[in-house]
Amino acid sequence: MAELFIGLMSGTSLDGVDGVLADFANGGIAVQGYAAAPFPMGLRAELMGLNSAGGNELHRAALAGNELARVYARVVQQLLEDAGVEAAAVAAIGAHGQTVRHRPGEFDEVGYTLQINNPSLIAELTGIAVVADFRSRDLAAGGQGAPLVPGFHSALFARDDQPVAVLNIGGIANLSLLPAGSGTVLGFDCGPGNALIDHWCQTHIGQPYDAGGQWAASGRVLPDLLARLLADPYFAKAPPKSTGRDLFNPTWLAAQLGSPDARPADIQATLTELTASSCAAHLLRHGAGSQTLIVCGGGALNQHLMARLRALLPAVEVVSSAERGLPPQEVEAAAFAWLARRTLRGEPGNLASVTGARESRVLGAIWPA
Template identity: 65%
Template sequence: MSASAASPQLFIGLMSGTSLDGVDGVLADFSGAQPRVLAHHAMPFAPALKQELLALNTPSDNELHRAALAANGLVRVYAQTVQALLSDTQTPARDVCAIGAHGQTVRHQPGAFDGTGYTVQLNNPALLAELTDMDVVADFRSRDVAASGQGAPLVPVFHQGIFGQPNQTVGVLNIGGIANLSVLHANGDVLGFDCGPGNALLDHWCQQHTGDAFDNNGAWGASGSVIEPLLQAMLAEPYLQQPPPKSTGRDLFHPTWLAHQLRDDVNANPADVQATLTEFTALACVNDVRRHAADASELIVCGGGALNGLLMQRLQADLPNVRVLSSAERGMPPLQVEAAAFAWLARQTVLGLPGNLPKVTGAQGARILGGIFKA
């Protein structure tokens, strides 16, 4: 993570994840041995944009037209986030080397259909360059997929740089819409993959039955009781048994998947289903920690799931010999980590350095990720 004095230093990272709650943006300084977040700004999606982005995760009419307009709408939120970061820090746009803009994943099918497959992140980096008058780096995942990789997760190498500890194994669990685990082994090796659903199913069920966008601190789930047969049925999902490298998304863990699981529990108490979904989300992650990071001393949790008190409690209860803690206790608040990772990935691209770890994604080799759209 160290940088020479001549290297670009200031980058903006923008992340809108599968949770679809909005955009997290950071302005990060890479002048020191560790990246430093100078500012963080969260910009929620307007309800209409959120609904359209969610709808575009499944086949529907007139997709190309709707996707193009949704990408434009997303980029306008990106641009507002950038301006807020610059304003909050009184930073001139010319001082920022580039923006790393992840885009909004609406399909993720690496290796499928024709042997190559695809991954689609809605974005319009050309428009973002126009609106901000700044260089933009985007489309990070497709090169890894072209090299026979999963295109995800891309954050483990960043996790290693900021959370890795000498001579001990550490797990880093990012719980966004989907949960992904980075295993930072004591010998320096890194493993990373998607465990299963993070907040996607929890948020969907909460929205459907309470009208709230998410289960605040897990309080609603805590009011229910786990339905053990339903939990075991969900844990039998074949994806959870697959060895890494692997990645997933809303292509698999979506409302129809949940409805299928609930076919024998259609009259279940909704709070009990929420409690069961929370335990399912926790155990999908815990089982992977047990399999792949049995010697971990800590599990550092980031993403929105780190703010769900019930989920954090269940992770700790199911991993009694591992200290489960928020990434904030290691110097970076949970909602900043992924955005900071894409600032770092943008920097790698600008410097002509690889951004993937082939051992993590399964790609044929290290690759420079993304394309650059000049101001």
């Protein structure tokens, strides 16, 4: 008998919403459908603006949450229509929301994280229970609140015969280290994924992303600039650690650039190399035994970035998650369907070995249908 959940994800790339319909019958994970919707430009601009201090933020955030909930609901409706499934057949929707601030432990021992969302409105519009606010309980237990996907990566990709690493390249890049057998799973944010690459692309050639990494491939890496970027203390910090646009944003980049006279294409090449080299360095430092690196998220579609990862990791098999059964853009949404299921079952969703929490905790809150 089917055990259906929907997972919704809008990541730090701020390009839109990905949704999956997943069946967890018999303990397996089978994606039954995928749908996506881009953000309207006004909503994207507002969410980007809410990453920075500004006027009347509470009012703007509330209205953005309402609009985001309506986009989520449209994706849910598309999923149900495409699959021919009634809303009543879905146990719950896992809706992470849009992270606009992430400050774990920065100001006191708990810190805070903020995701724009309106789970009540999603439940009202869809007629399906909603699970949201996944990060807060982990923070309350002394953790980073992120990343939350390593547990799902382990359930989906771990092998008994060899260690595997999973690299999710969204706006921020996060790495999951999955040991062979029943060892301890590790995971953390490596640093910027697509966030700076996309920003530079939008600013200089008017495109939301560097399709296939072609623009970056036309430039050359600037060694001095790359060294300045990699000198940020975050890259050398030991796990557990997590980050976001609070740190790696256009203001941070402008401070590193100073007054550049370099070609924009060369800076794009350097930003792409920053993502590739920081991810590769973290794998070699913390997961040197990994024989396979499975890449998901939008970065897996950037052929130039994938080529740079393969060049920097010659002893590692670098593959797209599509080659392991789940397309790159579906993985994170599927993870939040998985997390929603664990919440309803009263099962922990975090891994203390990843986030640094005192213990595993049941994550999220439930908004009934």
